[in-house]
Amino acid sequence: MKLGRTSSVALLGMTGTLVEVEANISSQLPGLVIIGLPDTALSQASHRVRAAASNSGMPLSAHHITVNLSPASLPKHGCGFDLAVALACLAAAGGIEQESLERVVHLGELALDGRLRPIAGVLPAVAAARAAGRSRVMVPTACVEEAELVPGMHVIGVASLRDAAIWHGGKFDPEPVDAIAGPVAPVREDDDAGDLADVIGQDAAVMALQVAAAGGHHLLMLGPPGAGKTMLAARLAGILPDLDDDAALEVSAVRSLGGGLPVGAGLSRRPPIEAPHHTATAAAMVGGGSGIIKPGAAVRAAHGVLFLDEAPEFPAAVLDALRQPLESGRITIHRANAVAAFPARFQLVLAANPCPCGLFGVARESCTCPPNLRRRYLARLSGPLLDRIDIHFRVDRVSAAQLRLAPDKPRLTTAQARERIVEARSVARARLARTPWRMNAEVPGRWLRSDGVRPSSSSLAALDRALERGVITMRGYDRILRVAWSIADLDGASAPSAEHLGQAIFLRKGSS
Known part of the structure; x- marks a missing residue:
């Protein structure tokens, strides 16, 4: 009996688990069997591995080979185990060095000619290998740049199974092959969504966007078709600050896991924006799948903007599925045999007629x-969902007079607005330095109403009267305080004034 052993990574959502891949050769009838809860794609690896090894000039043993994936109780999905399975089989036959094989984590799909194809989820898989204490990982050549985004890992890129076997001490002659290239990562420019200066005659809306960006607030825009709601939502992502290292790594990991958009050689520093169509299902919005659990639009929008145009047209179940991530910043998807968690700290932008x-x-x-009919139409946006949105305002159509005056009136650019947002957020972070919160939208009302933080009684007079008359609820009172602090941070004030609170009340009740 001969045994070969190496390791790979099984992904469940954003969480990766190190999997030991063992290959055993016995004297039974020829065959290659994979055990340890593989899915269909992984079960079919037996055919890919045998054909790839044969076409690479390294045919597998003619005896029976059993490949075990441990822990056996963990479901394994996809074709990223191909390279580990093939190398474990070769090691069991004595073709490569077992010691070298055990020191490296292997990821990659095999083509039938022995070349390695790029796979989705390389970034979170390599991060999981590092978290498990491993320092070396072998990946297809097309995935090297993505794997190198994880600091502290020695990344080995190989183009074929033969190259991998030679690296591990196999006595085979090198045969140069053309590496299979992955999709080209698109260039992501800051001005792809247009400049804020393009917005004409919507001064109140531009102010609302800046307040939302400064405090991380969700917002609802109500207005007729052609008023510029979609245009404004696109500009919001542009004025958000660049992502820090942790957020950029998380955004890139989600993109890698989705597999539809290549990560490229560098971390994405710009906040993403997702705008799903109103026919999207709940699974498309938050994520899911019967086999591999993949992220939905809300997850892909993490650390960025989730824009729902024609929001009342979305099914109620889809909109209500966003309630939990709006509060917790996480999406947890439960299946019968697995639970997957994804990041979902995004800014929600709703647009409605x-x-x-x-x-x-x-x-x-x-x-x-x-x-x-009008009441029923807007009632499709449930009260609990709207209650989680700090800023509500109306967007009206631009008049001919505003259009004529536009060339003569200076307008704020995206770059200028972003500078204001960065400064406002730094002020908020300094104020919240000793708290677990980073932005005004995350701060609970009890803290905003505590001594030393609560604005003066004269500043709160209008807000107190609105509460007494029943115009706002206690929860609305706290949300207005949050928005007022964001306005004050933009103005460089040490605390919200009566004017700031008046603007916050307008932004809360502006769509009424």
Whole structure:
């Protein structure tokens, strides 16, 4: 009996587990069997591995080979185990050095000619290997740049199974092959979404975007078609500050796990923006899948913006699925045999028409929707969801007079607005340095109303009157305080004034 042993990584959501891959050769009838809860793609690795080894001039043993993936109770998915399985089989036959093989974690899919194909999820898999105390990882050539984004790892790139066997001491003659290239990472420019200076005649909306960006607040824009809601939402991602190292690594890991967008040679420093269509299902929004659990739009928008245009058209179940991540910043997906957790700390932007025809409240236009239909239309946005959104404001169409005055009026650019946001967030971080929170939107109301933080009684007079008249609830009171602090941070004030609180009340009730 001969035994070969190496390791690979099994991913469950963003969490990776080190898997020991063992190959045993016995004197039974020829065959290659993989055990240890493999899915269909992994079970078929037996055919890929045998063909790849044969076409690489290193045929596997003609005896029976049993490959075990341990821990056996952990479900394993995908084709990223191919390289580890093939090398363990070769080591069992004595073709390569077992000692060298055990020191390296192996990731990669085999083509039938023995070359290695790139796989999805390399970045979180390499991060999991590092967390497990490993320092060396072997990946396909096309995945080297992505794997090297994880600090402290020695990344070995190989183009084929033969190259991998030679690296591990196999006595084979090198045969140069053309490495299989991965998809090219697109260039992501800051101005892809347009400049904030392109927005004309929407001064209140531009101010609201800056407040939302400064405090990390969610916002709802209500207005007729053509008012510029989509344009404004796209500009929000542009004025957000660059991501720090931890957030950039998390965003790149999510993109790697999705497999649809290559990561490239560097971490993505710009916040992502996702805009799913209103026909999206709950699984498409938060993530899921019957086999491999993949991230949804809300996860891909982590540390960025999730924009839902025509929000009332989304199914109620899809919108309500966002309640938990809006509070916790995490999405947890439960399946019968697994639980996967993903990051989901995003800014939610909802855009809605005032009625089905979109013309209610528009000057010189006639709305054909009866009152009960208008009420039902906006009631599709549930109260619990709207209660989690700090900023509500109306966006009206630009008039001809505003358009004529636009060339003569100076407008804020994206770069200028981003500088203001960076400064405001640094002020907030300094104020919250001794707390577990980083942005105003995360701060609970009890802290905002505590001594030493609560604004003066004269500043709070208008807000107190609104609470007494029943115009706002206690939760709305706290959310207005959050927005007021963001406005004060933008203005460089040490505490919200009466004017800041008045602006915050307008931004909370502006769509009413």
